[in-house]
Every structure is written in structure tokens, then in C-alpha cells.
Amino acid sequence: MQRLKMGFPDYIQALEEERRKIQVFCKELPLSLELVTQAIEACRQQLSGTTSEYNLNGQSECSERTTSSEGPVLEEFIPIKKRASSSPCCDEDDEDNEQHSLRQRVLNENNKNSDKRKSDWLRSVQLWNPDPPAEEDATRKVPGIELKRSGCGGGAFQPFHKEEKAAKATESSCKAPSLTLVAAASSSAGELTPEKNQSEGQRKQRRCWSQDLHKRFLHALQQLGGADSATPKQIRELMNVDGLTNDEVKSHLQKYRLHTRRPSPLVHNSSSQQAAPFVLVGNIFVQSPEYAAVATSTASREVNTVPAPAGVYAPVATHPTPVSQPSADSIKKPQFKKFKHSEHSNSDERAHHSEGAVHSNSPTSSSSTHTSASPGY
């Protein structure tokens, strides 16, 4: 009950207030009245008797401070259901059976669920590649708790924020020191898992699509004229990443396309139509006021600036364009099989990304603007 939130005296007060209200209906709600009255009674007794006991707060042990380092408070959050899911990447230990959920884990430092709005499917792309079991990373091991490393992918989303990434020693699981957005750096060689010889038909090790990897992917995509016209093989070749397989690219491409087409067909509740972070003006995306307000600092307005450079992914803003209500499907259209990309009957076809137009971008400078070219990713 709220007892936890308000402390006894307050609780009693609340009860009394409640009783007052109920009293009006004592005819209709005799029992309720009775119950509340009893509750008040009970509370009072306890209050007088054992003062504390409930005392609320209930944060008892947050004890575990992340040892030294940061001083920041650690109240306020308490990861509710942090489930360190599988730990596929980085070392296939997998198999995490028991889970002592309770016990609040401290290490929330990395917990930044700031936004989440659809657009960035990419946000979830992990940062580094599997191989190095070597981490031991910064995350302090809290003595008693051993958080299952979620490896790369796990599900932990690593919001690599444009800024901050720099310092930040307390990275969470993934985040290998390397990588960090160091533009070229890693380059073709470094990455990739050499592929352990997993004899048998073991499932392949999960491939983690690091930022760099994804960049290459995007880059290749651009050169090929968009996700719709590029084929896995071509992409793989362009990416020139050693060890990368067609299937992996294919899979990634599939996901990419998926996220690209319809970011989030969800909640369009009547009343509060959420303002999309970006709006389409002419044929370019710009930040909508609402969002701009939040993100102001960076280049106030500037229409042509497409999505923040950081993201690398431009929020595709597939426009609602609610034409006659799609009613009950459109989400599933097994209908036509392979029409390849080419003819589009008026049927669905919501604002396709401007693939064709993209091309231009000079392959060489992947770093800089990069983003802009993305189809709308």
C-alpha cells in the first residue's frame, strides 16, 4: 500500500480523509467505512507501539555504492527488472540459469534510458565485437552480485551518446575501449571474429554489429543505392570486412529494412498525437520544435541538418499519411510475394525513403556528414 510511500502519520491522515468521504455514503458503503475505520485504528496502534518498523524509506540497502568513483547519488533509480539476458556475444558462456533478481543492482551508471522513441533502431546496435573475453571491464564487481554480462548484444542498449562517450570509465559491459567512435581507427582488420572452429553444428557465434561495422554497412548501402537495391553479397563485398558472411549481412539487412520501413505503427492515440522528432520538410528531415527544444544546444535550427550526426541513423519518419485508415492489416501483407522493388501500386507505399536520390555521397569520406545521405533510415 501506499503506506510505503507516505509514512504512517500521513497514511492515517489519508485514511481519515477517506473515511470522511465515505461517510457520506455510509448507507451505501457501510463495510468500506468499517474497514477504513479499522485500518485507522490499527495504524494508530502500530504508530504508538512500534514507531519505526515501517518507517518507509525502504531503501534499506543501497549499500553497495559503486565503491569509490562517482559520488552521484544512486537513489532515484533502482533498476526494476534488470534482466541480464543472454550473453551471446563476447563469450558464449550463455546459460544463465538462476537469477536472483531481487537484490538491487547498483551499477546503474550506464542506465540511461533517456529516450527510446522508435526511430533509432540502431541505437541498439552494439558497440564492439565479440571476441575479446578479456574485458573485465570497468564495471565494478559488486562483491555479492555478479551481474551476468550481457555481452554485446544482450539487449542492453548502449546509447552511445554523441557527446559524453569520451570520458566515462564506467562503461557497462560492452564498450570496449577500442572502437569508441574513433572514426577510422579499427578499420577493416581489427574487427571481426576469427571464427572459432566450432566443430559440430553449433550455432554460429552471434555477430555483434559494432558501430564501425554498421557504418560500413551503411556506407556500402549508399554506394549500392539504398537498402532496397542492395544485395547482401554486394554489401558484404563493399564492406570489405574480413570474416563477415553473407548471411550475416543478409540478416542485418533484413533487420535494417524492417526498421526502416515502419518505425512504429503504434499508438496513435487520438488526442495526443506525439510529435515526431523529425518532420519532413520538402524532402529533408528537420527536427521538430518540440525536440529541438530539448536538444537545442546543437545548432539551433538549421533546416537542412538532418538528423543529429551522432545518431548516424536518420529517423525515417515514415509519414503517417493516414489514407483511409488501413483498418486491420497492412502490417501483414503476405499478399504479394516478390515484386522486387520497382513497381509500386498505389496501394500501400507510404512515403518511401528517397533511396534513389541518395547515391551521390562520396564514398571516401564516410566520416563527416555521412548521415545526411542515409535514405532515411
Add this chain to the structure above:
DNA sequence: CCCAGAATAT
């Protein structure tokens, strides 16, 4: 048989 893409599985 190779490949792409969709559908499933994990």
C-alpha cells in the same frame, strides 16, 4: 547450385 528475401528459431 547460388542467391535473395521472408519466415522462423534461438
Add this chain to the structure above:
DNA sequence: GATATTCTGG
């Protein structure tokens, strides 16, 4: 949800 693998069909 992200990847991997399997299923279809060209």
C-alpha cells in the same frame, strides 16, 4: 529485440 537458420522460389 537482435541474430541465426531455415524455407521458398528465382
